[in-house]
Amino acid sequence: MSLPFVFRTIELDGQSIRTAVRPGNGQMAPLLIFNGIGANLELVMPFVRALDPDLEVIAFDVPGVGGSSTPSTPYRFPGLAKLAARMLDYLDYGQVNAIGVSWGGALAQQFAHDYPERCKKLVLAATSAGAVMVPGKPRVLWRMASPRRYIQPSYGVQIAPDIYGGAFRRDPKLALAHASKVRSGGKMGYYWQLFAGLGWTSIHWLHKIRQPTLVLAGDDDPLIPLINMRLLAWRIPNADLHVIDDGHLFLVTRAEAVAPIIMKFLAEERQRAVMHPQPSVTRGH
Template structure:
């Protein structure tokens, strides 16, 4: 287990500049997969290794991860808005994580990625990444789990925090986000609330049905019964000040996954954004190992 410091504002700017110097901007397009439209983003990279497929958090459009993507210029990155989030319309009926894994596999094939990918999941997307690594083990070479848990059988955050996560107000009311954001996300946001303004600027409020479907996808799901069967080298990253997903969940994941390494970050739930540069260095080193 290792610990890294949260990224500074200067580090974040350095990561952005590196992304610009790479000369590769995020290419956004919509893809129709048998009636389900997905808004996707691809950032070409300079590295010859597998691309990095990212599963984002609940209600989060992929622009929210832009600071992290810009800090990781060498790697090709694939993102998409989950149905009902951002630019991807919600389906008529609810879905499970297994359905989204099939959809992600089809998306990769449609985009021309027939080989392996590395997979990164953030928070809610970390659960989806675990399921993808299990169901599509032939696709997933390495796995990164950031600020996530093993599902419904987890150590929960405080009720006062979780109650704010259920509703959509933090996506639609900037003043409310600024008022509760520090207690909600922890870490650097406790000391520099300007991060909340920048984060909120990129938010696209999820549709009510889409957000509900994301909650239902995770309902009753747990990876604990099969974590020991995952074969991928896995990096478990977690903030030491994460009010939403307590740190003990990361320790459980790292202990249960056979080839896992735990790396602690001196930050909160959004360390991929507030500490983009240092997080990108750690993840880049892991993916190249």
């Protein structure tokens, strides 16, 4: 039986940041979740519930989203990675495993690169290397660029099959359930998030990400075509790619199938190779 989330709003650099921690048993590094654009932390709850209840999980609303305050000036990914590190300090965490979803996958890459000692392992879900990505269809991206689906849930339900693909194409109830959990931070917070990613790319430093990395991709993702995830897995030295039979939000729609893959990855302790083992010498009597 997993413990309930502990919600706290903390003050950092003049910002109110809403955090949620699900306590664990301390056997494994906690999992820090970087959520998608415009997505408040409630939207990842179905995924968290599918994870091992003993795993400690940290989620938060980035500035301008959900219950966090909206800054008066825009920010970039390095600034957000620094804010995440400060948040971990405040909540008294040292090293964590990090998972980033979509827009949050870019922030997770930045965090792993800028704070390698804080990030033990990295999971990248439905994301890309930024500005150099192979884009989805223009109509899909145009709909994605607007916060309307978060501000007007009925519109979100209407366009969900087009922008999320996968199970959302087949089950209209999914879009309704998703929309019911949305807590909009308003238009400005959404535009600040778009600005954070404007012109950003990790392609020139992906080879410096040394953490063991699990890349998860949906095979029917209208927003992030699969080739982008293949590129990430190719450029990151210790990366494995796992393709899921679903769309952009497979972490939620296929939580029961994806959670065990992630738990297995997090539990693996990779042994360092012994380059020149000494032959064992049998002594004569």
